[in-house]
Amino acid sequence: MRPLPEESSATAPVDVERAEAALVEHYPRLVRLGYLVLPPSLGRNRRVLTAHSLAQRSLPLGRRTAFTADDRVPLPRRPADRTVVDPGYAHVRQRVVSTALEAGRPLRRLAWPRRSQLPPLLPLVWGLRLFPHSGGADELALDQALSALSAPARAAYVLRGLEGLADGEVRRVLAAAGVADPHAALTEADAVAASYALLDSTEFDPCSLQARPPDLLRRRRHAKAALAAVAALLVCGALLGLPGNGWGRDLASAPLYSRNPAAEQALEPAALARVPPWYWQRSPRTDFTAWPTRGDRTDDTRLLRRALAVWARPGPAVRSSTTPGTPVGPPMGPPQLLYAGEVGPAAVVLFYDGLRIVRYAEARDADPARGAALDFARVDSADASSADALIVSRGGGTVRYLTAPWVRQVSVRDLLAPGLAARPLHRDRNGVTDVLASPRTAGDCRSWSAVEMQDATATRLLTDLGELAPARLTSGPPSAPHDVSGRAERESWARTACLLTAVRSRGVRSVNSWPYARQWLPEGNGFAQWLCTRAETWRGSGSRVLAQFQAPSAQSAAGGAVPPGTVAARAEDSPACGERDPRVLAGVLWKSHGGRWYVLAAGSTEFASLTTSGGVEGRAQGHLLAVRARAGDRARLNGLLADGRRVGALR
Secondary structure, eight states: OOOOOOOOOOOOOEEHHHHHHHHHHTHHHHHHHHHHHSOGGGOHHHHHHHHHHHHHTOSOSSSEEOOOSSSSSOOOOOOTTSOOOOHHHHHHHHHHHHHHHHHTSOOOSSSOOOGGGSOOSSSOOOSOEEEEOOOOHHHHHHHHHHHHSOHHHHHHHHHHHTTOOOHHHHHHHHHHTTOSOHHHHHHHHTTOOSOGGGGGSGGGOTTSEEEEOOOHHHHHHHHHHHHHHHHHHHHHHHHHTSTTTSSOTTOSSOOOGGGOHHHHHHTOGGGOBOOOTTGGGTOSOOSGGGOOOBSTTTTOHHHHHHHHHHHHSOOTTEEEEEOTTOOOSOOSSOOEEEEEEEETTEEEEEEEOSSEEEEEEEETTOOGGGOEEEEEEEOTTOOTTTOSEEEEEEETTEEEEEEOTTOOEEEEEETTOTTSOOEEOOBOTTSBBOOEEOGGGOSSOSOOEEEEEEOSSOEEEEEOOSSSSOEEEEESOTTSOEEOOSHHHHHHHHTTGGGGGGGTTSOEEEEEEEEEEEEEOGGGOOEEEEEEEEEEESSSSOOEEEEEEEOOOHHHHHTSOOOOOEEEEEEESOOBTSSSBOOOEEEEEEEOTTSOEEEEEEEOTTEEEEEEEETSOEEEESSEEEEEEOTTOOEEEEEEETTSOEEEOOO
16 A cells, blocks of 8 residues: 655754754765766766755755745654754755756746756866766666666665665655655665665765866867957947947048948939930940930939939849849949930839949839839940940830940841841830840740841841840851841841850850851752851850751741751850851761761861761761761761861860
């Protein structure tokens, strides 16, 4: 039968001096008691320091008290036949057990932690780790057995073995410490079969200690991090404490960028550079610096101020786009105002700062809920051939161009219909064209719109590749590219236009496509053209090279839409097919009308012979090659130049 619940034991009144005397006399025993009751999960170093802290904080708070469960209500004295324990020692022992059990309880998220659950403030040891001397195998087995017990059961075992208390007294001490079921704790403690004498071993003596250094490398890293944090706090505090707005007036350094006079002037609409309408006719340069300031809102100070402010400090509601290699920072000085006016449903502002074209667009009513758009495009080193037009508006699959003042006529041409004549494109008095379809959104590539810009000396062909500055299309060898003209060059571009999707949004300045070889196909299948298409960028790097094979097309003969050429090879950031290295070599696996397969290859005129190896073996003198093959064959292509150098295919 389970015994009746135990009542908390009572003691005679105890004063602080008596409790202190008991603490001093039995200090090693009390510290050992706390060390054994504390959970082993704390680690030996913290258990040692916490055990000493619990023993030192076990003195009563007042001058005189009675030993009770809650240290407040005096309880009846113990029966006379009991062995009377020194009240001072009983009090400090009870406090050590109670606080050791508290230290083992887990911290709760919403509950305020008890002092015993936190690392001890005193005693404090820096730079050393302390732990008792190691014992034998029996002590290790006992330590493992105690760690497997609950905190009340561990306390029950220690009170039995170390203090020599009977089970009834153990139950009273546990009940006074707040244990809900002391009997269950005693029952669990019975499972430990080790001898009580092992509790007196040096393994469990927190007063006889060994000292070892901590993790020195980790301490060094933490010390450096702490020093850096303190230095940063001191610097920030010193800066914030200086007179004015945080910066001393007598410092030699400049103020914050937003307070710099030059930066403030760059964001002032009145300081914008404005070019008169007649300046381009007498300007020594034919580029964006000669463009006049145009638009019906060039005097709208609030619009210009919003545009400059968004350029300098774009907020989260601003939709921004940037061509590769274009810096997106604020203007370095007052930029040139190219255009400010209403285009369709938006108010548009175009700036030029010598390096970039910046386009700002907002709703006509300046509704902040609809946000704004900010686009950057790099246009450094622009000249007369690359400063003919800019994209002033884009939306709904259409675009509008803002043309240069020297452009006399603008026409639209469908590159995929070389036989059709170009149609005129209307412009308003500010040079803004009517809307036209953007090839950037032509997913199935049934048409590709390009614009012809005619000035006093030439007619240039431009197309939209998804950026502010349209790309110029040219034909001819890399040493002498020229504007597209004539039926043959337009037919060549008709089969090249759909391949321009590979260079969209790449910061392309110009695209040159030229035929470098013409080959008679086996089995009388007609003539094929080999073309090299090279896209140059504004930033210099990131160029793209495509070698394409254009077989004869029945649609071309019938005057219908022609299929695009086949990309035989491609390369990026390669000098091939350019002015520096005009040679090119590529090959394809081709199927004749009769169903037979061939490896076809062609190089530019610099090649003296071509060779295939790997899956297909063949050799040909000159810069053309045709070798019988099978479906799925893969061949390695090489060429020998006239000067004896061996060159591989474009890749």
